[in-house]
Amino acid sequence: MTEAILICAASEQDANLYYATRFWAPDPFVFTQINGRKILIMSDLEVDRAKAESRVDEVLSFSRCQAEAKKKGVAQPGTVEVLDLLFKERGVKTVQVPGNFPVSLADRLRAVGYELVIRKDPFFPERMIKSPEEVEAIRETIHRTEEALKSAIGVIAQAEIRDGELWLRSKPLTSELIRKTLHLSLMGSDCLAKETIVAGGTQACDPHCIGKGTLKANWPIVLDVFPVSMKSRYFADITRTVVKGKPSDKVKTMYRLVREGQEIAFKMLKPGVDGRAVHTAILQHFEKEGFRTGEMNGRMQGFFHGTGHGLGLEIHEAPRVGGVSEILQAGQVVTVEPGLYYLDAGGIRIEDDVLITKTGCESLSTFPKILELE
Amino acid sequence: MTEAILICAASEQDANLYYATRFWAPDPFVFTQINGRKILIMSDLEVDRAKAESRVDEVLSFSRCQAEAKKKGVAQPGTVEVLDLLFKERGVKTVQVPGNFPVSLADRLRAVGYELVIRKDPFFPERMIKSPEEVEAIRETIHRTEEALKSAIGVIAQAEIRDGELWLRSKPLTSELIRKTLHLSLMGSDCLAKETIVAGGTQACDPHCIGKGTLKANWPIVLDVFPVSMKSRYFADITRTVVKGKPSDKVKTMYRLVREGQEIAFKMLKPGVDGRAVHTAILQHFEKEGFRTGEMNGRMQGFFHGTGHGLGLEIHEAPRVGGVSEILQAGQVVTVEPGLYYLDAGGIRIEDDVLITKTGCESLSTFPKILELE
Numbered sequence: 001m002t003e004a005i006l007i008c009a010a011s012e013q014d015a016n017l018y019y020a021t022r023f024w025a026p027d028p029f030v031f032t033q034i035n036g037r038k039i040l041i042m043s044d045l046e047v048d049r050a051k052a053e054s055r056v057d058e059v060l061s062f063s064r065c066q067a068e069a070k071k072k073g074v075a076q077p078g079t080v081e082v083l084d085l086l087f088k089e090r091g092v093k094t095v096q097v098p099g100n101f102p103v104s105l106a107d108r109l110r111a112v113g114y115e116l117v118i119r120k121d122p123f124f125p126e127r128m129i130k131s132p133e134e135v136e137a138i139r140e141t142i143h144r145t146e147e148a149l150k151s152a153i154g155v156i157a158q159a160e161i162r163d164g165e166l167w168l169r170s171k172p173l174t175s176e177l178i179r180k181t182l183h184l185s186l187m188g189s190d191c192l193a194k195e196t197i198v199a200g201g202t203q204a205c206d207p208h209c210i211g212k213g214t215l216k217a218n219w220p221i222v223l224d225v226f227p228v229s230m231k232s233r234y235f236a237d238i239t240r241t242v243v244k245g246k247p248s249d250k251v252k253t254m255y256r257l258v259r260e261g262q263e264i265a266f267k268m269l270k271p272g273v274d275g276r277a278v279h280t281a282i283l284q285h286f287e288k289e290g291f292r293t294g295e296m297n298g299r300m301q302g303f304f305h306g307t308g309h310g311l312g313l314e315i316h317e318a319p320r321v322g323g324v325s326e327i328l329q330a331g332q333v334v335t336v337e338p339g340l341y342y343l344d345a346g347g348i349r350i351e352d353d354v355l356i357t358k359t360g361c362e363s364l365s366t367f368p369k370i371l372e373l374e
Numbered sequence: 375m376t377e378a379i380l381i382c383a384a385s386e387q388d389a390n391l392y393y394a395t396r397f398w399a400p401d402p403f404v405f406t407q408i409n410g411r412k413i414l415i416m417s418d419l420e421v422d423r424a425k426a427e428s429r430v431d432e433v434l435s436f437s438r439c440q441a442e443a444k445k446k447g448v449a450q451p452g453t454v455e456v457l458d459l460l461f462k463e464r465g466v467k468t469v470q471v472p473g474n475f476p477v478s479l480a481d482r483l484r485a486v487g488y489e490l491v492i493r494k495d496p497f498f499p500e501r502m503i504k505s506p507e508e509v510e511a512i513r514e515t516i517h518r519t520e521e522a523l524k525s526a527i528g529v530i531a532q533a534e535i536r537d538g539e540l541w542l543r544s545k546p547l548t549s550e551l552i553r554k555t556l557h558l559s560l561m562g563s564d565c566l567a568k569e570t571i572v573a574g575g576t577q578a579c580d581p582h583c584i585g586k587g588t589l590k591a592n593w594p595i596v597l598d599v600f601p602v603s604m605k606s607r608y609f610a611d612i613t614r615t616v617v618k619g620k621p622s623d624k625v626k627t628m629y630r631l632v633r634e635g636q637e638i639a640f641k642m643l644k645p646g647v648d649g650r651a652v653h654t655a656i657l658q659h660f661e662k663e664g665f666r667t668g669e670m671n672g673r674m675q676g677f678f679h680g681t682g683h684g685l686g687l688e689i690h691e692a693p694r695v696g697g698v699s700e701i702l703q704a705g706q707v708v709t710v711e712p713g714l715y716y717l718d719a720g721g722i723r724i725e726d727d728v729l730i731t732k733t734g735c736e737s738l739s740t741f742p743k744i745l746e747l748e
Contacts, residue, residue, distance in 0.1 A: 024569075044674045044679075048674070099476055099478030100477075102474045104473030105473075118477060180561070184558065187561055206422050208419060230568070304418050315400070
């Protein structure tokens, strides 16, 4: 039986498509793999670039396929008619598609007689297992991220404290300025960071709040930086939390616990371990020390996100290390990012990126973890 | 009858979802609009931020919806079960979804009895018509882009010519360096540019080739810059072509024709005009002057892309101004970007962003068009 898979998307927005083709394009295009043979169908605008840059076996011109279809009597051949012609020619009747395949195209393919089999995520399970080249690419993005973090934390360290707020060179020191410091440093090394989190005060209690305004002294500041390399397309994801001034005792305890949470993960992570067991162990450690997770005064507080996620061509990819059972495998790269968030103390999160090895795990990030800045 | 629409996506990747909710999130979430009432169903991680930042009528907690579903006997409530509960409660039986709605979710919703109606693109036709605030947002991104272009072209102007190549301060002047100049300038004003095209020589004959290596003297260099504002989320898209040194006569003629192509568009563009007529008029002008479009020596040459596209929350959005019939309306913002590409001369493209007004069109971009740099 002829085996076929089909992805129709823009590879800039679809990591599976980029993974399969290594062709980066802003607009949707058609990729199909028939009995292992990789085929692209490209617009006139992209056909030559696809031939030069993609790693596939065959690049077809969409307009030529359309012309052929017209010869065979199709009045207005679109994507479905062009695919129909190709599939008939190559004996394809059943097509595997990803869960995010567009329903409009799915309906039209089914209407002309194809059976669509929706393959469960991860669509390419092999994408979870990083090759040595992929690990090196991630490591390189991590290095760039650590350089950026160093300069950003250096700026915070230089601040003075006036009336409980941070000031630098007679101006308030803001989340926006630290974010720009990080982004410019990263862009200088061809990495692209967006929505970088520089959040202090109670802003940091919302783990996805990117932070704004003047930073506070004596409160933790969460810096969560997750750029992608414009060269390799691989992400890094590192978080550090710092305090300029004097942290409260509660914050010091939270920081110690989050560090211990990371250590629990580093000890447990290895092939065959269930990510959920790791996540539960950290949650229990926090609870045991009296740091509870749940809704308090109408807001989620404590440790209410996952412990980690796969990292690669996407910032969040399989596997997850969190509340859902998932067995880890050697070669996976995952983040380890426990956190604790309380409205009366602020947010603490520390995040490293680790490679699951045959016998345990190795941290790819090495940036120092120091709460209190001199 | 109860009217409902449903989008399940990450708003960072789905402009319709951002348009409807004004909530920016990196991970997929559920948006439904029932009889005009906008509802979000958010994870614990995002629920508070969604309440603070989104412009919707109701923000539900996914985990609370799950708990309710469990009470009603659903063993493992997922997105479909949670939606089923909500839809039953509010009398929804038919749901309108966009064409890019994920097939996996579509199949499961149909399996529990919902009729899905796939609404044709543009999903929100009103998104094509820009409000005054949206036009101002685009104009602001355009200003930033023009500032960046000014500094980048300034750098090219300063270059010296050695053996037909551009050099600056004893180093070869590369596409990469000019791209970085553009990106850093834009990042300084909170705009994000990716894949910016700085392509010279025959590289520029492939309109999507971003360009690499040392730039050539006497050949056109295409600079196509299309950043998004990280504040407003609106794009600009401007292209200029310059030559350092002496352009060939063919290049000078191509430049003049492309300028004339733009003028044809500026004269024709107004409400009620078919974009295809504009595109055809430009193509015919080029043909008439002996500049043919089509495959030559195995490569597409001439003017083989569209004249323009809508611009807003996406870099390419409706309407198109190209080979397909599409009637233009007042309030639309479209690019006007004819080009000519020949392997023996290089590529020329000039692109402005125009607003269709009640009586004609107004160019929002004003950057000078000068081929030869002093």
